[in-house]
Amino acid sequence: MTLDARDLECRRGASSLFEPVSFTLAPGHALLLQGPNGAGKTTLLRAMAGLGQLFAGSITLNGTPLHQVEGALAYTGHLDAIKPALSVAENIGFWAALSGIGEIAPALAAFGLTGLAERPAGRLSAGQKRRLGLARLAVSAAPVWLLDEPTVSLDAENTAALGALVTRHLDAGGIAIIATHLPVPVKADVLRLVPRAAGAQPQADPFLDGAFA
Ligand SMILES: Nc1ncnc2c1ncn2[C@@H]1O[C@H](COP(=O)(O)OP(=O)(O)OP(=O)(O)O)[C@@H](O)[C@H]1O
Numbered sequence: 001m002t003l004d005a006r007d008l009e010c011r012r013g014a015s016s017l018f019e020p021v022s023f024t025l026a027p028g029h030a031l032l033l034q035g036p037n038g039a040g041k042t043t044l045l046r047a048m049a050g051l052g053q054l055f056a057g058s059i060t061l062n063g064t065p066l067h068q069v070e071g072a073l074a075y076t077g078h079l080d081a082i083k084p085a086l087s088v089a090e091n092i093g094f095w096a097a098l099s100g101i102g103e104i105a106p107a108l109a110a111f112g113l114t115g116l117a118e119r120p121a122g123r124l125s126a127g128q129k130r131r132l133g134l135a136r137l138a139v140s141a142a143p144v145w146l147l148d149e150p151t152v153s154l155d156a157e158n159t160a161a162l163g164a165l166v167t168r169h170l171d172a173g174g175i176a177i178i179a180t181h182l183p184v185p186v187k188a189d190v191l192r193l194v195p196r197a198a199g200a201q202p203q204a205d206p207f208l209d210g211a212f213a
Helices: 040-048 086-099 105-110 126-138 154-172
Strands: 003-009 021-025 030-034 058-059 075-077 144-148 174-180 189-192
Touching: 003 040, 021 030, 021 189, 030 040, 030 086, 040 144, 040 174, 075 126, 086 105, 086 126, 105 126, 126 154, 144 154, 154 174
Parallel strands: 030 174, 030 189, 075 144, 144 174
Antiparallel strands: 003 021, 003 058
């Protein structure tokens, strides 16, 4: 399994956001996507996930466009994608069922959620919600993880838990791309986006900015 990204470019209106980027990731490898505010990290990650459109370039998994490979992707964005009326355990159970996984106790334990299992997700604190959103990864069978600022709102203990979870994923032959300003305790290469077109006016794009379903 090889993830191959060639000459990726994203635009807002007529402006390219960053200098085109290329990279190749073999199983067990991770990439930290860095760059200043507004460089286009979130836009690029969403485009790689098929939630937005690349202006140019291609990203393939073993030669097939990444977002066309069924079950290949787990994406976590700025929103936690949790159902507030369901309990913590019910949220994790829902995601586990999507992956055909019956056992949720390890996912609860991965982010210290065991004692919160019966609490409605809508009543969790910001950091607890983030932990629940990330616990999805513990019941994901996807080989490629795309994570946007996953450590925001996490304390040191849960940042370490995320690092351990990603490392386990890599050790099992997975791949991860992580957009982040904060340190993530994972062995990874770094790709820094170089902003382009200073002063150009970014524009809203209904396709790029559509809600994450
Ligand atoms: N809905 C939108 N409408 C117009 N411009 C947008 C919209 N969303 C993002 N942009 C612009 O696109 C550019 C890239 O934004 P993006 O969120 O991808 O950057 P980022 O590198 O993830 O930033 P940060 O580090 O602040 O999270 C920015 O100039 C931003 O203002």
